[in-house]
Amino acid sequence: MNWTQFLFRLIEPVVPPRFVIKRLLLLIPVLFGVASVVFAILHLAPGDPAIIIAGQRASAEQLEQIRVELGLRRPLWEQYLSFLWDAARFDFGQSYSISRGNSVRSVISDRLPITLELAIYGQAAGILLGLPLGIISAVKQDSLTDHVTRIGALTGISVPIFWSGPLLILLFSTYLDVFPTSGRIASTLFLPDTWTLFGRELPLTGMITVDTILLGNTEAFLSAAHHLFLPAVVIGVYSTALISRMMRSSMLEVIRQDYIRTARAKGQGAKITLMKHGFRNALIPVVTVIGIQFGTLLGGAVLTETVFGINGMGLTIVTAIGVSDYPVVQGTVLTFALLFTLVNLFVDVTYSYLDPRIQQ
Amino acid sequence: MSSGDSLDRRSFLTAAGSAAAAATLAGCSGDGGDGGGTEGGDDTGSDGGDGGSDQTLVYARGDHPESYDPQQSTSGEVAKVTNQVFDTLIQFAAGSGGQLEDALATDYTLEGSTATLTLREGVTFHNGEEFTASDFKATWQRFTQSDYEYYLGDDTRSGYGPFTLGDWIESVDASQDYELTIELTQQFAPFLRNLAMFASAVLSEAQIESLGDSQADLGDEPAGTGAFQFDTLDNPNERIRLTANNDYWGDGPNVGTVIFKTITENSTRVQDVINGASHITDNLDSSGFQRAEESETATLLRKDGINHGYMAMNMARFEPFRDQQVRQAIAHAVNTEAIVNQIYQGFATQASQPLPPDVLGHNDDLDPYPTDKEQAQSMLEEAGYGDGFEFELATFSNPRGYNPSPVNTANQVKSDLEEIGLTVNINQFSNFGPYLDYTSAGKHDACFLGWYTDNADPDNFLYVLLDPQVEMDAVPDGQDWVSFDTDGYNTLNVSGWANTDYMELVREAQRTYAEGDRETMYEEASQIAYDESPWVFLDYAETLRAVNETVVEDSYTISSVGGPYLNTVELQ
Numbered sequence: 001m002n003w004t005q006f007l008f009r010l011i012e013p014v015v016p017p018r019f020v021i022k023r024l025l026l027l028i029p030v031l032f033g034v035a036s037v038v039f040a041i042l043h044l045a046p047g048d049p050a051i052i053i054a055g056q057r058a059s060a061e062q063l064e065q066i067r068v069e070l071g072l073r074r075p076l077w078e079q080y081l082s083f084l085w086d087a088a089r090f091d092f093g094q095s096y097s098i099s100r101g102n103s104v105r106s107v108i109s110d111r112l113p114i115t116l117e118l119a120i121y122g123q124a125a126g127i128l129l130g131l132p133l134g135i136i137s138a139v140k141q142d143s144l145t146d147h148v149t150r151i152g153a154l155t156g157i158s159v160p161i162f163w164s165g166p167l168l169i170l171l172f173s174t175y176l177d178v179f180p181t182s183g184r185i186a187s188t189l190f191l192p193d194t195w196t197l198f199g200r201e202l203p204l205t206g207m208i209t210v211d212t213i214l215l216g217n218t219e220a221f222l223s224a225a226h227h228l229f230l231p232a233v234v235i236g237v238y239s240t241a242l243i244s245r246m247m248r249s250s251m252l253e254v255i256r257q258d259y260i261r262t263a264r265a266k267g268q269g270a271k272i273t274l275m276k277h278g279f280r281n282a283l284i285p286v287v288t289v290i291g292i293q294f295g296t297l298l299g300g301a302v303l304t305e306t307v308f309g310i311n312g313m314g315l316t317i318v319t320a321i322g323v324s325d326y327p328v329v330q331g332t333v334l335t336f337a338l339l340f341t342l343v344n345l346f347v348d349v350t351y352s353y354l355d356p357r358i359q360q
Numbered sequence: 361m362s363s364g365d366s367l368d369r370r371s372f373l374t375a376a377g378s379a380a381a382a383a384t385l386a387g388c389s390g391d392g393g394d395g396g397g398t399e400g401g402d403d404t405g406s407d408g409g410d411g412g413s414d415q416t417l418v419y420a421r422g423d424h425p426e427s428y429d430p431q432q433s434t435s436g437e438v439a440k441v442t443n444q445v446f447d448t449l450i451q452f453a454a455g456s457g458g459q460l461e462d463a464l465a466t467d468y469t470l471e472g473s474t475a476t477l478t479l480r481e482g483v484t485f486h487n488g489e490e491f492t493a494s495d496f497k498a499t500w501q502r503f504t505q506s507d508y509e510y511y512l513g514d515d516t517r518s519g520y521g522p523f524t525l526g527d528w529i530e531s532v533d534a535s536q537d538y539e540l541t542i543e544l545t546q547q548f549a550p551f552l553r554n555l556a557m558f559a560s561a562v563l564s565e566a567q568i569e570s571l572g573d574s575q576a577d578l579g580d581e582p583a584g585t586g587a588f589q590f591d592t593l594d595n596p597n598e599r600i601r602l603t604a605n606n607d608y609w610g611d612g613p614n615v616g617t618v619i620f621k622t623i624t625e626n627s628t629r630v631q632d633v634i635n636g637a638s639h640i641t642d643n644l645d646s647s648g649f650q651r652a653e654e655s656e657t658a659t660l661l662r663k664d665g666i667n668h669g670y671m672a673m674n675m676a677r678f679e680p681f682r683d684q685q686v687r688q689a690i691a692h693a694v695n696t697e698a699i700v701n702q703i704y705q706g707f708a709t710q711a712s713q714p715l716p717p718d719v720l721g722h723n724d725d726l727d728p729y730p731t732d733k734e735q736a737q738s739m740l741e742e743a744g745y746g747d748g749f750e751f752e753l754a755t756f757s758n759p760r761g762y763n764p765s766p767v768n769t770a771n772q773v774k775s776d777l778e779e780i781g782l783t784v785n786i787n788q789f790s791n792f793g794p795y796l797d798y799t800s801a802g803k804h805d806a807c808f809l810g811w812y813t814d815n816a817d818p819d820n821f822l823y824v825l826l827d828p829q830v831e832m833d834a835v836p837d838g839q840d841w842v843s844f845d846t847d848g849y850n851t852l853n854v855s856g857w858a859n860t861d862y863m864e865l866v867r868e869a870q871r872t873y874a875e876g877d878r879e880t881m882y883e884e885a886s887q888i889a890y891d892e893s894p895w896v897f898l899d900y901a902e903t904l905r906a907v908n909e910t911v912v913e914d915s916y917t918i919s920s921v922g923g924p925y926l927n928t929v930e931l932q
Contacts, residue, residue, distance in 0.1 A: 048797045058519030060851070069515040099426040099595070100433065101516070101576035110596050174631055181628045184597050187418055187621040187637070206596060309624050311598045322791060
């Protein structure tokens, strides 16, 4: 049994493999489209990679040599086919500027865990705050608490990150000085490249809070958590607001169902009824929103990372566009597209598992 | 739906709830935090050498390149780090306006087309190898000689390769360990200054050879002879850690560790210094400058910069600019005083000529063009443009040191010129790279640009930016401009200006070693540039640094070229 058969056998009780394969095949035209658009935009945009590499002081002769070396003198269709072939192998060449001499693949492998970690914490903040707020709001419908929560949620959805981020930095870092202004860990704390498990040296994950735990370095973990708190809150605000609104409406619908009344009539306590019957059933549509929301969080990372100076995928895209580092832009945009589609696939699979009618 | 399925879903939802609870705990533990205090002068994680104390100096900057090879970059951010790790043969004296002093060479002469240098003995690289003349030869070959086994490569080396060494060096004799004889392709007065540029930093021949075909990797673990050795390159967190070099031949180092950290946001970076989390920062904008000045815990250090921000008028493209009176009229109409004092908030001075004040050949007799709209209007009328005309002014958007507010400056120029009947269409570029492509191709009518000196030599302004570098006979008689497609045209000359009197002077000065004679020639060339006005001379920006109070006064010296000189910095 090879690994694909093993995988299908593993998922079969949960969701039919044919459904997953169909969704995976749909990824191909999506990614092909994104790759083509990225190629077209970057080749239509002004900016000469040769000047980016050699700098303002380079002679015309040197610039021409570089253009030839990079294949920029080949016909456009040839460059396009070559790009698609390389992209299919996830090979985007070397960075022109932001990580000179290094492959785009290594740039992405350095940055991706940083963004994922931020998105996970943002999502965690959204779930931890959004679910209870939604439940409280539903249970205490039309009370002051409900109104405050609803206004808070509406504000959370409306406030853009590029405004809330600097505002929080101003309040908590500049005036109160309780959180650091930027970065992921105290500037004087450095981590090794590997950690040891049963005498074997293993690479770290790139997620700083996970790595500090793996290394057993409490001081570094606390510093990392301290640094990540504000960015996670900022990125999680929208998530919190959306989840709490969704949870509230879903909960309101559920608590009016007959089975809730029956449970109460049988003498079951209000809290137990609410959590055992109400919460679980109300969670089903919310789980879907949480999944979709994770993709949006990746997009939010672009702004959050820029505001907080966190060197993840988002800041990398912004910087790479700023300095016309085309290979990095191509690689990071395609990785984002791939991640987004995979997250959506996961949500679809989860939803079809929770509600099998969707597989039809 | 089977009961088994139902059970599975229920389990899933339970698991989801548990995960949420676990995340809550994680969130709670994260709230404890380190209070931000550990970001200051702590020496946690430092394994600095004995040469300095165990203190840690934190330098905050706005960008983090990921490779530190002086031959692969023209970036000042790379130079900030490589200047700590590497030495040059000759260096710019700390705190000076570009004066030269001994470094790895203890004696040097330039006669005719031969430079002779006596090298410092007993200097070792951080990799333990002894420094000798062959290290410089390997450095030069790696940078410029395509037939050298370890040549860096055309698509990898920076534009400084030919510009700094390649165009000028014919051969290097390193047959004696501590004597270097460099034959030049021609007499070239700025050559010794080129040896002090960061791109001329001396690399270790042993390291070059050990890298073999992977020369591009040198920037990951550079090994020089400098005051600090490269310890950790932390790209994910945009930091670099350097440790003290115990065997450094020069002053210091006085701290055990230097950390370069990155904070892209200007105001946040200044706040970091005010809070004491960083000790020194640079590239201040107007709000950062004010905040540092008003702070009780930080000091603002200022020094005249060796740079120039200007507006070039492209004679090759736009016909009215070919008339000297039109150019002078525009120079009279643009209120540079308002630009410097209001838009740049006083951290720049009005420019009068291409050369900044600290540079040899700056003509003290020249004052900035006085703003006089009436005179400007009458000059336009005399030139036959009394009804005005319309032109494009190209500008970049992001602040640069010599023009911290380009769009506001463009609007000031637009409104000033409207008063004399000229219509300015601002063409704003969001990215600097494409902007340089545009201006170097001569597609603009007028544009903003600027220049930070490489070596504090007048040639680096007057020849590099205003000589078209074409053959003299390529300039038609009676014409003082050439088109951008003239053979060998220097695309850094974005005004298309080609004044043969000026060209003869700066080319002669390039070959003249007697300082007095050179000075006179450059003063004359400056006078011509002033009279002919191919640019509106806007400003010379100051070099500014915010420094935390824990840095011992006078131990950090601000410099307008070279540095930062962190080897002398002491912390309280």
